[in-house]
Amino acid sequence: LHLDIKKLGRFLRPGHRVTGNRRQDSPGAGWEYVHVAIDDHSRIGFSSIHPDETGKSACHALLQAVRYYRRLGIRFVRVLTDNGACYRSRRFRRLCTRLNLRHYRTKPYTPRTNGKAERFIQTALREWAYARSYESSEQRAAHLPLWLHQYNWHRPHASLHYQPPVSRLPLLNNVVGLHT
Numbered sequence: 306l307h308l309d310i311k312k313l314g315r316f317l318r319p320g321h322r323v324t325g326n327r328r329q330d331s332p333g334a335g336w337e338y339v340h341v342a343i344d345d346h347s348r349i350g351f352s353s354i355h356p357d358e359t360g361k362s363a364c365h366a367l368l369q370a371v372r373y374y375r376r377l378g379i380r381f382v383r384v385l386t387d388n389g390a391c392y393r394s395r396r397f398r399r400l401c402t403r404l405n406l407r408h409y410r411t412k413p414y415t416p417r418t419n420g421k422a423e424r425f426i427q428t429a430l431r432e433w434a435y436a437r438s439y440e441s442s443e444q445r446a447a448h449l450p451l452w453l454h455q456y457n458w459h460r461p462h463a464s465l466h467y468q469p470p471v472s473r474l475p476l477l478n479n480v481v482g483l484h485t
Contacts, residue, residue, distance in 0.1 A: 306374070306406075308367065308386045309422035310358050311339045313434060315442045337442060339434075339449075340366030343425045344379055347473035348465060349457050350425050354446050360394030367400060377474060383407045387419055432456070 315334045338358045342351045351370045355362040367384070374381065384406045386392040392410065401408040411418035433452040439445040461467040 306370065306381045306384050307343045307345060307419055307422035307425075308363075308370075308384060308392070309341050309419055309426060310363075310389065310391070311341065311426045311430070312336050312358070313339055313442075316439075317441060334442075337446075338362065339426075339429070340370075341422055341425055341429065342366070342370035342374075343421050344374065344381075344470075345385075345421060347379065348421070348462055348470040349374070349377065349379070349473075350429075350453060350470070352429060352449060352453060354449065358389065358391050360391045360396040363389075363391035363394070363397050364400045367397070367404075371404060377471075379474070381406055383409060385409045385411065385419055385422075387411050387416065388413050428456070 313336065315337050317334050338355050340353050340355055340358075340363065343349070351373045353366050353369050355366060371381070382405070384401060386408070388410050391397060392408075398408065416423050429452070433449060434445060437448070439448070456470070458469055458471050460469055462470060465473065
């Protein structure tokens, strides 16, 4: 399981892409952090949005990802992250131990080592975060589960011979049970 985080600006009202007014700003809107996870074998992706990139948020995101993948019948033995403070925290280390996950970290300043997560972030930004003009961050966040469904169940991937990631699941015979 590859994990990473992307920082996105929070916005309270439509920006200049919608209104055309470049002088309008949203002071104090802040940031939100998209925690991404991608399975190394199937390329099934998962993302969740959190208010920060602390160890607590990273643990919460990991638990959400593990639950999501377990519902699909996917189990993990390893987690690959960068060297961010949230992934070096005691809390994250204890959670990995509790979940029987071996935690690997990439070499410092080499994001290509975690290339699957980095590429998933690029795709998410292009096809989800910046693909439409959203009215607010909440509307963008509400669209994330819809985009993840499209990405995992319907979008063809060149690395998977133009099949969607779900085609790599061993439980493909139970598509109706999984596709809810």
